[in-house]
Amino acid sequence: MIISPLQQERARYQPKLPKSLRGAVKVVAGEKTQSVADQDEIARLFPNTYGMPLITFEEGGEQNASGPVNAGVILSGGQAPGGHNVIAGIFDGIKRIHPDSKLYGFLGGPGGLVDHKYMEITAEYLDDFRNTGGFDIIGSGRTKLEETEQFDKGLEVLKELDIKALVIIGGDDSNTNACVLAEYYKANNAGVQVIGCPKTIDGDLKNEMIETSFGFDTATKVYSELIGNIERDSNSAKKYWHFIKLMGRSASHIGLECALKTQPNVCLISEEVAEKKQTLHEIVDNIADVVALRASKGDNFGVALIPEGLIEFIPEMKVLIGELNDLLAEGSETEAGFKALAGDEERREFVAGKLSDASAALFRFLPAGIAKQLTADRDPHGNVQVSLIQTETLLGDMVKVRLKEMKKEGTFKGKFSTQYHFFGYEGRCAAPSNFDADYCYSLGVTASVLIGQGKTGYMASVRNLTAPAEDWIAGGVPVTMMMNMERRHGHMKPVIQKALVELDGAPFRYFAENRRKWAEETCFVYPGPIQYFGPSAVCDQPTMTLELEKNK
Numbered sequence: 255m256i257i258s259p260l261q262q263e264r265a266r267y268q269p270k271l272p273k274s275l276r277g278a279v280k281v282v283a284g285e286k287t288q289s290v291a292d293q294d295e296i297a298r299l300f301p302n303t304y305g306m307p308l309i310t311f312e313e314g315g316e317q318n319a320s321g322p323v324n325a326g327v328i329l330s331g332g333q334a335p336g337g338h339n340v341i342a343g344i345f346d347g348i349k350r351i352h353p354d355s356k357l358y359g360f361l362g363g364p365g366g367l368v369d370h371k372y373m374e375i376t377a378e379y380l381d382d383f384r385n386t387g388g389f390d391i392i393g394s395g396r397t398k399l400e401e402t403e404q405f406d407k408g409l410e411v412l413k414e415l416d417i418k419a420l421v422i423i424g425g426d427d428s429n430t431n432a433c434v435l436a437e438y439y440k441a442n443n444a445g446v447q448v449i450g451c452p453k454t455i456d457g458d459l460k461n462e463m464i465e466t467s468f469g470f471d472t473a474t475k476v477y478s479e480l481i482g483n484i485e486r487d488s489n490s491a492k493k494y495w496h497f498i499k500l501m502g503r504s505a506s507h508i509g510l511e512c513a514l515k516t517q518p519n520v521c522l523i524s525e526e527v528a529e530k531k532q533t534l535h536e537i538v539d540n541i542a543d544v545v546a547l548r549a550s551k552g553d554n555f556g557v558a559l560i561p562e563g564l565i566e567f568i569p570e571m572k573v574l575i576g577e578l579n580d581l582l583a584e585g586s587e588t589e590a591g592f593k594a595l596a597g598d599e600e601r602r603e604f605v606a607g608k609l610s611d612a613s614a615a616l617f618r619f620l621p622a623g624i625a626k627q628l629t630a631d632r633d634p635h636g637n638v639q640v641s642l643i644q645t646e647t648l649l650g651d652m653v654k655v656r657l658k659e660m661k662k663e664g665t666f667k668g669k670f671s672t673q674y675h676f677f678g679y680e681g682r683c684a685a686p687s688n689f690d691a692d693y694c695y696s697l698g699v700t701a702s703v704l705i706g707q708g709k710t711g712y713m714a715s716v717r718n719l720t721a722p723a724e725d726w727i728a729g730g731v732p733v734t735m736m737m738n739m740e741r742r743h744g745h746m747k748p749v750i751q752k753a754l755v756e757l758d759g760a761p762f763r764y765f766a767e768n769r770r771k772w773a774e775e776t777c778f779v780y781p782g783p784i785q786y787f788g789p790s791a792v793c794d795q796p797t798m799t800l801e802l803e804k805n806k
């Protein structure tokens with residue numbers, strides 16, 4: 255493999271570990287835990303893994319003599335920078351337990367376990383992936399592990415390879431399923447532990463014990479660099495309004511973090527739109543007002559950030575999407591009728607005729623391209639694929655129409671030219687920042703200690719993340735502690751609670767206090783690229799979200 259000079263230097267980077275993980279580890283068990291809600295129901299569903307204590311690691315335990323420990327690892331869902339370092343941490347950790355321990359990677363995500371597709375990860379193979387982005391070391395996938403047949407099929411290969419523990423690196427759904435698997439294997443005395451690891455650039459797998467999911471730091475730094483570059487271009491040419499859609503399936507953490515870093519003129523936060531029950535027209539009017547305000551000062555340019563998940567948070571759109579999901583559910587009669595029609599307009603009318611009056615009116619009003627995107631194939635979970643919907647274009651086009659009206663009314667006297675961007679995949683496989691490289695490696699070593707301690711149904715947790723890495727606190731959190739019951743596809747299910755942007759949280763409050771000034775004046779900040787070598791103040795900074803949350 256040919257690698258760049260930066261990659262060569264980066265390969266030599268030794269991730270920083272918390273003090274407690276550098277030598278022998280003392281394991282301290284805390285109080286018994288409870289789920290965040292629906293305690294009775296969750297306890298009933300997880301009789302073997304509910305209520306376990308929190309675990310914290312401290313320096314200076316005794317190195318217990320142990321035989322080799324074989325472990326398996328799965329990368330689940332969307333890529334996030336740092337996944338390779340989690341695997342490196344697990345590898346080095348189990349080798350520390352015993353040099354003959356082996357690590358197997360299941361290929362292409364959870365499906366690899368079910369289909370018995372795996373490889374042994376050797377030291378030589380792993381070395382090329384240390385401190386690199388991507389999930390290409392073993393590949394990832396979105397197969398859901400939720401059926402007992404899948405669990406049994408997986409167990410066959412785990413037994414064959416003498417694997418004692420499986421680490422599932424994934425988001426909220428994958429970690430929920432990891433816990434279901436842990437419970438099943440424990441209930442059946444399968445002799446396989448299951449440990450979770452918090453991954454997702456979306457940043458929505460977090461709570462009191464999981465301060466952030468890995469990948470959020472790097473991805474938001476990459477997007478902020480790009481946004482800063484566009485802000486500078488916008489401020490130089492002074493002729494375009496840039497509408498930038500940012501990835502993040504549901505929550506707006508990415509948009510908020512990027513706004514805190516770059517101070518754009520507009521940033522929509524989906525959770526606020528939902529809370530205030532804003533309509534599409536209100537959102538458009540608000541943006542048009544900012545455009546007009548800036549134009550009144552001669553500034554016919556600006557930058558607006560749009561979270562990818564916005565569309566599903568606009569109440570009227572949410573209702574429409576819900577109705578469309580039901581109508582176009584795979585295998586339904588309406589889906590067949592819809593697919594039998596060839597023309598887009600014919601299809602639109604066919605669907606509109608079956609919607610409620612309000613949804614039909616909205617559906618007919620939307621630009622043809624957006625209506626088509628809303629009826630496109632669903633993802634494996636039956637959801638609209640929001641990353642495929644061009645919300646940025648929809649809003650830009652609607653703002654244009656509104657500004658024409660305002661021109662007639664005499665309330666807008668400027669120019670409005672747009673450029674559209676979508677930043678998502680650009681950030682998911684970036685070389686991890688020092689923060690993510692260190693955090694991920696620490697998560698991997700933490701997982702190996704949990705394995706060595708015979709734990710199951712735990713998620714690796716590394717906390718105190720705004721302190722220097724040596725003072726980070728590592729340990730394990732029972733996954734059931736993060737669960738509540740939610741309705742999913744018509745059934746109540748135990749799931750890890752998704753963390754949305756809290757409107758009374760410090761990051762949003764800081765944004766809300768400043769956004770008027772950022773709209774009116776040009777306060778752009780140009781963060782520049784991620785720095786890997788240099789002063790710690792430049793290279794090791796965590797996200798502003800974390801800083802504000804910790805210093806609230």
Ligand code: FBP
Nearest residue numbers: 331332425454455456501502503641
């Ligand atoms: P995870 O929740 O699996 O980490 O993935 C999140 C994400 O990156 C979202 O931000 C985005 O909407 C989605 O994946 C895109 O999915 P895909 O990779 O299947 O296009």
